[in-house]
Amino acid sequence: MADADEDAVRGTTVEATQIETDLSDETQDFRLLNHLNFLTDTSSSGLPRRGEKDFEPNPTEFQADVLSASRQAMHNALAHPRLHNPKNQVIAIYAPEGPPPPPAVTPGQDTGKPVARGASVSPDACVYVPTPKGQHFKSMGQADRKGVIWLLPEEALYLLERGSLDIRWPTSITGGIGEEGCEEELSIPMSLQAAYACLIGRGGLTLERFTVYSSLKRIGYAISRAPGWNDSAKAEDEDRPDAYTQPLKRGAGLAGILGSIFNWINDPKSTSSTAAGPVIGYGIHRSYADIYKKLALIPWYDPTLAPQRDPLNTTAPYRVILHVYKPNTSIKKSALPPPDFRIAVISTREATTIPTLPQLSALLESTPLDPPQGEKMERNMYMRLRHGYRNVILAVVDQGVTSFLRIADVAFGKERLYEGVNGPTGPKKGGNFKKKKKR
Amino acid sequence: MESTPTLPIPISYVSGRYLLFSVDAVTYLRREHNICGVLIGTLPQIPQQNVFLGLPLELMPEEARVLVDKDVACIVDEAKAHDGMRSLLEEDRRQYLRDLESQGQLAMRILADRKDQQREQSLKEIDEKKAKGLAAKAAKAAKAAADAQVAPESSPAPTEKEEPNSIFAGEDGTSSLSRTTGISTPAPQQALGITPTTSYPPLPHPVSASSQYLPKPEVPLSYPLFAHLHSRGYFLSPGLRFGCQYVAYPGDPLRFHSHFVVVSAEWDQEMDLMDIVNGGRLGTGVKKGFLLGGPQKRRDEVESEADRVDTVRTFSIEWAGM
Numbered sequence: 001m002a003d004a005d006e007d008a009v010r011g012t013t014v015e016a017t018q019i020e021t022d023l024s025d026e027t028q029d030f031r032l033l034n035h036l037n038f039l040t041d042t043s044s045s046g047l048p049r050r051g052e053k054d055f056e057p058n059p060t061e062f063q064a065d066v067l068s069a070s071r072q073a074m075h076n077a078l079a080h081p082r083l084h085n086p087k088n089q090v091i092a093i094y095a096p097e098g099p100p101p102p103p104a105v106t107p108g109q110d111t112g113k114p115v116a117r118g119a120s121v122s123p124d125a126c127v128y129v130p131t132p133k134g135q136h137f138k139s140m141g142q143a144d145r146k147g148v149i150w151l152l153p154e155e156a157l158y159l160l161e162r163g164s165l166d167i168r169w170p171t172s173i174t175g176g177i178g179e180e181g182c183e184e185e186l187s188i189p190m191s192l193q194a195a196y197a198c199l200i201g202r203g204g205l206t207l208e209r210f211t212v213y214s215s216l217k218r219i220g221y222a223i224s225r226a227p228g229w230n231d232s233a234k235a236e237d238e239d240r241p242d243a244y245t246q247p248l249k250r251g252a253g254l255a256g257i258l259g260s261i262f263n264w265i266n267d268p269k270s271t272s273s274t275a276a277g278p279v280i281g282y283g284i285h286r287s288y289a290d291i292y293k294k295l296a297l298i299p300w301y302d303p304t305l306a307p308q309r310d311p312l313n314t315t316a317p318y319r320v321i322l323h324v325y326k327p328n329t330s331i332k333k334s335a336l337p338p339p340d341f342r343i344a345v346i347s348t349r350e351a352t353t354i355p356t357l358p359q360l361s362a363l364l365e366s367t368p369l370d371p372p373q374g375e376k377m378e379r380n381m382y383m384r385l386r387h388g389y390r391n392v393i394l395a396v397v398d399q400g401v402t403s404f405l406r407i408a409d410v411a412f413g414k415e416r417l418y419e420g421v422n423g424p425t426g427p428k429k430g431g432n433f434k435k436k437k438k439r
Numbered sequence: 440m441e442s443t444p445t446l447p448i449p450i451s452y453v454s455g456r457y458l459l460f461s462v463d464a465v466t467y468l469r470r471e472h473n474i475c476g477v478l479i480g481t482l483p484q485i486p487q488q489n490v491f492l493g494l495p496l497e498l499m500p501e502e503a504r505v506l507v508d509k510d511v512a513c514i515v516d517e518a519k520a521h522d523g524m525r526s527l528l529e530e531d532r533r534q535y536l537r538d539l540e541s542q543g544q545l546a547m548r549i550l551a552d553r554k555d556q557q558r559e560q561s562l563k564e565i566d567e568k569k570a571k572g573l574a575a576k577a578a579k580a581a582k583a584a585a586d587a588q589v590a591p592e593s594s595p596a597p598t599e600k601e602e603p604n605s606i607f608a609g610e611d612g613t614s615s616l617s618r619t620t621g622i623s624t625p626a627p628q629q630a631l632g633i634t635p636t637t638s639y640p641p642l643p644h645p646v647s648a649s650s651q652y653l654p655k656p657e658v659p660l661s662y663p664l665f666a667h668l669h670s671r672g673y674f675l676s677p678g679l680r681f682g683c684q685y686v687a688y689p690g691d692p693l694r695f696h697s698h699f700v701v702v703s704a705e706w707d708q709e710m711d712l713m714d715i716v717n718g719g720r721l722g723t724g725v726k727k728g729f730l731l732g733g734p735q736k737r738r739d740e741v742e743s744e745a746d747r748v749d750t751v752r753t754f755s756i757e758w759a760g761m
Contacts, residue, residue, distance in 0.1 A: 057690035070693040078462045082483045084632030163483030166632050173524050191635040193460040197517035201454035211479050215489050348679050398679035400477030400497035
């Protein structure tokens with residue numbers, strides 16, 4: 001190691017103070033996993049505690065031993081096999097050609113099963129489960145007319161990776177084994193490597209998208225593809241220009257500013273203009289509110305008046321591609337409720353600069369208005385500011401390391417401090433508020 | 440664990456990214472070549488968390504390039520390699536399935552053994568508890584008797600207490616044995632299904648076909664600084680989350696804190712002074728040095744990236760007045 005000599009001189013005890021951090025921020029000490037390991041012991045459970053890290057390498061055997069123990073533990077953890085108990089094994093089959101096109105209306109077929117249900121299977125689906133069982137299919141997959149569940153590539157890969165699905169190569173690729181053998185019994189299981197090779201890159205699934213998908217899925221969120229998933233999908237209304245759509249109401253554009261100035265000049269209460277006298281004009285002022293209103297000279301941006309944009313009218317990667325639902329929402333695959341979060345996935349190696357204001361505002365305009373609501377928000381101005389009027393989550397993936405950033409459209413101008421009963425009346429209340437908030 | 444996989448190690452090129460699937464390759468590269476990568480997969484044993492992740496391991500293009508330049512690894516187009524599934528010989532296929540089957544049976548046996556052990560253990564515990572309860576009762580009775588017989592007799596009570604205990608234990612030992620043998624005769628015929636991690640086998644090892652290697656990975660302008668620090672024994676990982684390009688660790692990140700937040704620049708690149716101030720404050724704020732560096736030659740001045748690596752100079756900036 002580079003500092004070995006230096007360290008030998010200095011001695012071995014260099015203490016590093018441990019800063020409390022998000023566990024997932026750091027490289028984990030896999031020794032902690034040892035007690036969860038398959039080949040040693042399965043009885044104990046509970047979250048392991050993090051070990052102490054050293055400041056730098058030194059030539060002691062002790063340190064070498066600890067390090068090799070850590071590495072061994074990591075090796076063991078990574079070598080854990082994916083096993084399927086025959087009792088609850090779910091077998092799926094890879095279909096590189098995708099689902100068969102929905103047949104033209106075929107009455108008489110499929111008696112006994114609800115025919116209309118799930119008639120539309122996404123053309124991107126490429127893995128099917130003939131006999132689905134288990135709770136995973138409640139929020140994943142689409143059933144076709146025959147009751148066969150079709151999985152999108154990210155769903156199939158996620159399930160395989162967590163050891164809940166056994167995907168088989170189709171006999172069309174590997175060839176059947178013996179004529180008498182039934183397909184499911186003798187087909188070759190797909191390895192994790194094969195699944196990545198075949199499924200990543202299918203139907204717009206990049207590795208970054210999959211990383212974000214599976215990291216949210218692991219901690220319980222339900223996820224569906226947003227209409228913007230397909231990069232080339234454009235808004236259907238072609239004659240609409242690429243720029244802003246027609247605003248719902250006249251915003252605080254140039255005309256709006258002119259209008260407000262006009263109003264201000266014409267204000268019957270005012271007796272003078274700025275050029276000649278004080279900003280608020282001469283005369284008797286009976287309330288502070290009036291005075292403050294007159295002092296509000298700077299035009300501000302009202303997000304509620306911003307134009308609504310078609311989600312498809314944005315450019316990748318700054319477009320919403322995933323809809324995310326909190327774990328406790330009950331989800332019907334056929335009728336998805338409005339999502340709790342909208343996520344855009346950005347790879348740092350493709351987009352090396354931070355997004356420009358036009359990119360960000362286009363992205364925000366493509367999300368629905370979500371004004372701060374609820375009792376807490378009513379009471380607390382800082383929560384209102386934090387929440388904003390529109391919001392979107394950027395998942396920034398830097399070579400496998402994901403950061404989630406929540407971007408919100410904040411309206412400072414809408415918070416009239418001079419009117420509010422809840423405004424800061426006493427001394428400063430702090431409120432070190434950030435526009436970008438890391439989740 | 441101290442095994443060396445066959446070199447060069449095939450790095451899977453999947454949809455523009457560099458991945459490793461073999462656990463032996465991952466540990467080997469970490470141990471011998473200071474390459475950590477980022478684990479991005481789900482661990483099947485604890486799938487519902489994001490703290491510990493599993494295979495595959497994603498490598499930065501820089502990491503893949505360093506390994507390829509050292510002839511330790513080669514890049515394999517995984518999608519193309521898996522077309523080989525179409526041309527598997529029937530014999531290999533059968534052999535592979537047989538291997539999987541026997542592995543599955545082995546796993547089943549291990550699991551069954553473990554279950555037996557656990558059952559025995561818990562039965563023993565229950566029996567012990569029972570025995571203790573009985574012993575306590577006996578002791579109480581003895582004590583009551585002793586109390587009735589007044590003080591001098593109280594000392595032999597403990598020995599008396601031990602006796603029934605041992606008798607009970609012996610009895611229960613045999614009984615529990617018979618119980619376990621009675622129930623546990625698992626059918627060893629049934630094998631667990633296995634999802635293998637890598638595809639080699641059944642596919643032939645790609646190293647044998649060197650003509651199919653992909654060209655060296657394309658690397659960003661910061662590559663020389665990466666290669667320079669790596670050659671000095673640093674472990675580097677992607678650093679955007681910490682506000683830099685790379686985080687540099689003096690040893691394996693498993694055991695050591697990082698020392699530098701690293702940002703690369705071209706030699707004659709104009710920099711905003713504020714960026715240096717920011718970097719310095721950021722680094723100092725997290726008890727690390729802000730390391731700024733880059734090669735003194737531009738790409739068009741040299742023949743290969745390797746020549747740039749030799750000209751790298753580095754500067755460490757620390758915020759002193761805090």
